[in-house]
Amino acid sequence: xxxxxxxxxxxxxxxxxxxxxxxxxxxxxxxxxxxxxxxxxxxxxxxxxxxxxxxxxxxxxxxxxxxxxxxxxxxxxxxxxxxxxxxxxxxxxxxxxxxxxxxxxxxxxxxxxxxxxxxxxxxxxxxxxxxxxxxxxxxxxxxxxxxxxxxxxxxxxxxxxxxxxxxxxxxxxxxxxxxxxxxxxxxxxxxxxxxxxxxxxxxxxxxxxxxxxxxxxxxxxxxxxxxxxxxxxxxxxxxxxxxxxxxxxxxxxxxxxxxxxxxxxxxxxxxxxxxxxxxxxxxxxxxxxxxxxxxxxxxxxxxxxxxxxxxxxxxxxxxxxxxxxxxxx
Amino acid sequence: xxxxxxxxxxxxxxxxxxxxxxxxxxxxxxxxxxxxxxxxxxxxxxxxxxxxxxxxxxxxxxxxxxxxxxxxxxxxxxxxxxxxxxxxxxxxxxxxxxxxxxxxxxxxxxxxxxxxxxxxxxxxxxxxxxxxxxxxxxxxxxxxxxxxxxxxxxxxxxxxxxxxxxxxxxxxxxxxxxxxxxxxxxxxxxxxxxxxxxxxxxxxxxxxxxxxxxxxxxxxxxxxxxxxxxxxxxxxxxxxxxxxxxxxxxxxxxxxxxxxxxxxxxxxxxxxx
Numbered sequence: 363x364x365x366x367x368x369x370x371x372x373x374x375x376x377x378x379x380x381x382x383x384x385x386x387x388x389x390x391x392x393x394x395x396x397x398x399x400x401x402x403x404x405x406x407x408x409x410x411x412x413x414x415x416x417x418x419x420x421x422x423x424x425x426x427x428x429x430x431x432x433x434x435x436x437x438x439x440x441x442x443x444x445x446x447x448x449x450x451x452x453x454x455x456x457x458x459x460x461x462x463x464x465x466x467x468x469x470x471x472x473x474x475x476x477x478x479x480x481x482x483x484x485x486x487x488x489x490x491x492x493x494x495x496x497x498x499x500x501x502x503x504x505x506x507x508x509x510x511x512x513x514x515x516x517x518x519x520x521x522x523x524x525x526x527x528x529x530x531x532x533x534x535x536x537x538x539x540x541x542x543x544x545x546x547x548x549x550x551x552x553x554x555x556x557x558x559x560x561x562x563x564x565x566x567x568x569x570x571x572x573x574x575x576x577x578x579x580x581x582x583x584x585x586x587x588x589x590x591x592x593x594x595x596x597x598x599x600x601x602x603x604x605x606x607x608x609x610x611x612x613x614x615x616x617x618x619x620x621x622x623x624x625x626x627x628x629x630x631x632x633x634x635x636x637x638x639x640x641x642x643x644x645x646x647x648x649x650x651x652x653x654x655x656x657x658x659x660x661x662x663x664x665x666x667x668x669x670x671x672x673x674x675x676x677x678x679x680x681x682x683x684x685x686x687x688x689x690x691x
Numbered sequence: 692x693x694x695x696x697x698x699x700x701x702x703x704x705x706x707x708x709x710x711x712x713x714x715x716x717x718x719x720x721x722x723x724x725x726x727x728x729x730x731x732x733x734x735x736x737x738x739x740x741x742x743x744x745x746x747x748x749x750x751x752x753x754x755x756x757x758x759x760x761x762x763x764x765x766x767x768x769x770x771x772x773x774x775x776x777x778x779x780x781x782x783x784x785x786x787x788x789x790x791x792x793x794x795x796x797x798x799x800x801x802x803x804x805x806x807x808x809x810x811x812x813x814x815x816x817x818x819x820x821x822x823x824x825x826x827x828x829x830x831x832x833x834x835x836x837x838x839x840x841x842x843x844x845x846x847x848x849x850x851x852x853x854x855x856x857x858x859x860x861x862x863x864x865x866x867x868x869x870x871x872x873x874x875x876x877x878x879x880x881x882x883x884x885x886x887x888x889x890x891x892x893x894x895x896x897x898x899x900x901x902x903x904x905x906x907x908x909x910x911x912x913x914x915x916x917x918x919x920x921x922x923x924x925x926x927x928x929x930x931x932x933x934x935x936x937x938x939x940x941x942x943x944x945x946x947x948x949x950x951x952x953x954x955x956x957x958x959x960x961x962x963x964x
Contacts, residue, residue: 501710
């Protein structure tokens with residue numbers, strides 16, 4: 363990697379103390395050269411391999427996606443060629459893709475606000491110096507830590523049709539009718555999103571709570587002395603102060619919602635939604651095209667679209683938060 | 692919350708919502724101890740009528756869950772060992788070295804934190820295939836040996852170690868590797884523990900990558916085995932619930948044992964990539 367050629371400029375770790383450090387080193391028979399040699403060796407033999415690995419398994423694949431999306435590459439075909447924009451033209455008329463794009467958009471538009479709102483709500487409640495705070499905190503956090511596969515299987519069971527499923531059982535106890543959670547196409551997507559929100563909510567509660575606890579107490583006291591109500595204190599003082607964390611949370615929520623796969627994959631199996639188009643999301647389409655139909659080129663085009671859209675959403679959030687900041691100031 | 696009435700209301704809200712959050716997990720535990728007739732009753736009860744271990748006993752008879760369990764342990768364990776080495780050494784260099792191009796690489800690493808594996812798994816799969824690693828442990832592990840957020844996390848922590856300590860060791864004739872091993876590693880043990888636990892949980896829970904690269908039963912992880920098991924034995928409710936418990940129990944145990952450390956690590960890294 364290109365790192366070692368740059369070492370020559372200033373290799374000393376404590377650059378400011380470079381001269382001071384070199385004098386005793388020389389006394390030991392070593393020298394500044396020896397120190398540099400040592401550090402160069404560390405860069406070459408330890409750092410360079412790590413960075414190379416990083417580039418091979420993280421950076422190059424992302425660029426390869428871009429290239430593949432303009433080809434008809436497939437591992438089942440002996441030959442592949444540059445097809446220009448053909449894949450992207452096909453996307454525009456592919457009903458399965460458009461359905462998945464719509465589903466993923468709904469996923470993001472429902473899950474992200476729900477996670478941020480509920481996360482803030484519980485974090486604010488927990489930050490009011492309640493007793494047993496860490497007990498509640500742990501309970502909220504538990505769903506986040508457990509693996510997605512068993513969690514999705516449990517929820518599939520909860521959503522099971524008839525009185526057999528717990529969700530319907532409790533609805534009936536409360537006097538409501540049964541709902542086809544995973545069998546009614548209009549509800550299935552929202553049911554899966556509900557599960558996704560349940561699963562991730564703990565993360566947002568935790569990070570917002572950490573932020574709220576770090577709000578200096580004197581700021582809160584000053585607001586209280588000024589006669590601010592609890593509500594005004596939270597809304598005008600505390601939330602604006604943890605804006606960067608809310609932004610971080612919103613970005614994570616957005617990326618997780620765009621890249622949702624496991625819960626959708628598990629929950630579409632063995633339900634009446636056998637084709638899966640009703641709740642198929644973008645990553646599900648990538649998986650299908652790439653690893654079931656072996657249309658790697660086409661699947662890369664979908665990946666590329668997913669990548670660009672989620673990037674745009676993240677950038678939009680940065681803009682949104684910048685606006686909020688100016689308004690607040 | 693000075694007024695007792697408010698405090699009571701607050702506790703009621705917190706209690707109801709937090710119990711609702713864990714209810715599905717509690718419920719799967721209880722169900723896994725129910726007999727099969729008990730499970731499919733028209734009116735489900737929370738507690739088993741008669742506690743039984745038959746669901747767990749039947750697990751190993753229907754699918755090689757012991758093998759799945761060990762596969763998951765091997766993959767998450769080896770990945771975590773690599774993560775400790777790669778994050779701490781790269782974090783050391785990014786925090787304490789100065790050379791041209793360093794900031795470029797750091798920026799590159801930070802910018803990949805937000806890109807999920809799902810978007811680039813196709814090239815990764817083709818690379819695995821080209822290496823001949825489909826359906827092997829190597830193939831399942833190698834995308835999991837670099838953690839971008841972990842490198843950044845370690846860099847932030849190692850920045851706080853005073854340069855004087857490193858120089859003192861160098862003056863005493865320590866090599867750079869010696870500095871890394873005898874000063875950096877011990878002094879960053881706590882953040883390193885945080886990211887290794889987080890990484891272990893993340894790799895244990897991984898689903899999409901094993902789904903893509905593991906195609907025979909002997910290479911399945913717990914997650915994959917559980918997925919196929921519930922698809923194949925769709926009516927074996929007790930068995931499915933027991934398998935779910937076995938899959939999530941190790942993570943739950945690790946979480947309860949290292950609660951604060953995990954929360955510290957996850958709040959920073961978000962646990963993905």
